[in-house]
Amino acid sequence: MRALLASGLVLGVGASVTLAAWTDSEHSQATFTAGHFGIVGSTNGTTFTEHATAGSAATLNFQVAPTAMAPGTTTYALYSVSTINPSVAGTVALHATGTNNSGLGAHLTYGVRTVSGVTCNAATFNGAGSAANVVAPGQPMTASSTQGVTQTVQANSGNRVNYCFAVTLPTTAPNSAQGLTTTASWEFVATSTAP
Template sequence: MTHTPESLSSSGRHSGDQGDTKRRRRVPGRVRALLAGGLVLGVGATVTLAAWNDSEFATASFQAGTFNLQGSADGTTFADHASAPGSSLGFSVNASTLSPGDVVYAPYAVRLAANTTSPATVTITAPGTTGTVTGLSYSLIQPTAFGCSSATTGTTLVPAATAVGSVPGSVTFQLAPGTPTTAAGAAVNLCFVVTAGAGLTQSQTGSATWQFQAVSH
């Protein structure tokens, strides 16, 4: 049979199309899988993961408070008397010319100084003595107001007839800081009552120094 050019042309196109189809069909499944996987990876590469994080900080500063005890012999002018002999007590009569039966009185006051941040317990320790204090006894009163005389009343801290140079047991009182702390605390007033007994000897000389020891709490 003789084929016309048209038939050849037609047959050629069909043959080429069939060849391309066969070649496409012959692409191995593994290659197609790789191509498909490549598409998946391409899509995955465009995803950006957001990073979530947060922080909290806390800082504390520490500073120690201040603590200072002051005393006054006149109830007005307060100062530090941190070592013996300290402030001189202002007795109502001349304590250097005592006779048996004489009673002398001396006021005193203590307080916490300005900027003191803690309350305190004050302990009165046994007075240190020099010279001779034989025949002398005392009492210590805590009145509500500053002053000291035979008419003074208040809380008895040291009972009458206590020998000068001793303190019976533990004698304490409380002090509060000022409010605000830039102010001094309220003063605690004290009254020393010293009595000369029959055992006093002529021309004897002596002194006693009481200590007020404040401890913060």
């Protein structure tokens, strides 16, 4: 009987201590919103618009109209890329389409370099040097930028990347190239980067 009473007393004391505990808490919350990412392009380096599909592709303005190319002719054209505002930053890679080697394209070669300004001609292309190569000169029209070679576009239209295209009909072009035509296309594939 005494043992039972003792147990009862111990349980009673334990319950009393639990009832005397105090509690408090803090709460936190946060709202998360996804940003935007997008690029626009320009054939003159100043007026930028979106050309999101092959059907809305911008037409490059070559210095020498590529309508009557002769062997040894090289013609140059600018294309600039920037992010929209607002947009996060990203990288850009140049991809040539597989049909660029049809018709005259099978005989043409080309190269692409980044240039500091919006002038794209023999002087600025050659002056940029091989360090600025996106596509090394003399490549077939189906060549894309070298694996892993990308250009950085800053957030919120923070910079522009000026691409200078140089397209050549080599002096070795055969007589069979006369009168041929081709429509070449390129895609600038941009990927967002974390801030």
